Amino acid sequence: MPDRTPRTPAPDQPVAVVTGASSGIGEATARGLADAGYFVVLGARRVELVERIAADLGGLGLALDVTDEESVAAFAAAVPRCHLLVNNAGGALGTDAVAEANLDDWQWMYDVNVLGTVRMIRALMPTLEASGDGQVINIGSVAAREPYRGGAGYNAAKHAVAALTRVLRIELLGKPIRVCEIDPGMVQTDFSLVRFKGDQAKADAVYAGVDPLRPEDVADAVVWAATRPARVNIDQILMLARDQSSAQVVHRRDA
Numbered sequence: 001m002p003d004r005t006p007r008t009p010a011p012d013q014p015v016a017v018v019t020g021a022s023s024g025i026g027e028a029t030a031r032g033l034a035d036a037g038y039f040v041v042l043g044a045r046r047v048e049l050v051e052r053i054a055a056d057l058g059g060l061g062l063a064l065d066v067t068d069e070e071s072v073a074a075f076a077a078a079v080p081r082c083h084l085l086v087n088n089a090g091g092a093l094g095t096d097a098v099a100e101a102n103l104d105d106w107q108w109m110y111d112v113n114v115l116g117t118v119r120m121i122r123a124l125m126p127t128l129e130a131s132g133d134g135q136v137i138n139i140g141s142v143a144a145r146e147p148y149r150g151g152a153g154y155n156a157a158k159h160a161v162a163a164l165t166r167v168l169r170i171e172l173l174g175k176p177i178r179v180c181e182i183d184p185g186m187v188q189t190d191f192s193l194v195r196f197k198g199d200q201a202k203a204d205a206v207y208a209g210v211d212p213l214r215p216e217d218v219a220d221a222v223v224w225a226a227t228r229p230a231r232v233n234i235d236q237i238l239m240l241a242r243d244q245s246s247a248q249v250v251h252r253r254d255a
C-alpha cells in the first residue's frame with residue numbers, strides 16, 4: 001500500500017515537475033532530481049505508479065494526462081511552486097509510411113508530445129517565472145533532428161517539439177527562465193513496446209545485440225543541465241549510445 005501522506009517541499013527547496021514519470025526516462029529523472037535535492041512532483045496517467053515512486057522519493061505523485069486540459073489544470077493547481085519543468089511525457093505509435101498514415105496514431109503523437117508540452121508550459125509559466133530562476137527541459141529525440149524510414153509521424157511530432165522549444169528560448173530571453181532540449185537516441189524503456197502496441201517480439205528486436213542508453217543516462221543529462229549556474233543555458237543536447245551513430249545506423253553484436 002503506497003504511503004499517501006501529502007508532502008510539501010522544505011521552505012528553500014527547489015521544486016521540479018516531471019511529466020510521464022511513471023516509467024522509463026521520467027521515473028529515472030525524478031529519482032535523479034530528488035537525489036540532487038529537488039522536491040519532485042511526478043505526473044502520469046498511471047497514478048498508482050507515480051504515487052509509489054513519489055513516496056519513495058519524499059515527493060508528490062499526481063494524476064496527469066497531458067492531452068486533457070482539465071487534468072493539466074488540476075495538476076498545475078496542486079503544484080506548490082515550480083523551478084523546473086521536465087516535459088518528458090510522450091512517445092511514438094506505429095511506423096507507417098506517410099502515404100499509409102494512421103491518422104489516429106499521428107493525432108495521438110502530436111497531442112501527447114507537442115500539445116502536451118505546450119499545455120504544461122502554459123499552465124506552469126506563471127509559477128516558473130515567479131520562482132526567479134525557472135527552467136524548462138523538453139525531452140525531444142534524435143527523431144527531432146533526423147528523419148528516418150518508418151519515423152514519419154514521430155519525426156513530425158518531435159521536430160515540432162524542437163521548433164517550439166527553440167521559439168520558447170527566444171520568447172523568454174530577458175526573463176529568469178532557461179530552456180533546454182535533450183534529444184536522446186535509443187533508450188531501453190517501454191518506448192518500443194508502446195510504439196509496437198504491445199508486440200514484445202518487435203520491441204525486443206529494436207534492442208537486440210545493442211547496448212542502448214539507459215533511462216539513468218538521460219536522467220544524468222537532465223540533472224546536469226538543471227544544476228548549472230543560473231547564467232548558463234544548456235540549449236541542446238544530442239546523446240546517443242556508443243552503438244548508435246545516427247537514427248538508423250546501429251552496431252549489433254551477434255546473438
Ligand SMILES: NC(=O)c1ccc[n+]([C@@H]2O[C@H](COP(=O)([O-])OP(=O)(O)OC[C@H]3O[C@@H](n4cnc5c(N)ncnc54)[C@H](OP(=O)(O)O)[C@@H]3O)[C@@H](O)[C@H]2O)c1
Nearest residue numbers: 020022024025044045046065066089090091141187189191
Ligand atoms: N526510449 C527511447 O528510445 C526514446 C528516445 C528518444 C526520446 N524518447 C522520449 O522520451 C520520453 C519518455 O519515453 P520513455 O522512453 O521513457 O518511454 P516510456 O517508458 O513509455 O515512458 C513514457 C511516459 O509517458 C507517459 N505518458 C504517455 N502518455 C501520457 C499522457 N497523455 N499524459 C501523461 N503522461 C503520459 C507514460 O505514463 P502513463 O502511461 O502512466 O501516462 C510514461 O510515464 C518520451 O517523450 C519519448 O518520446 C524516448
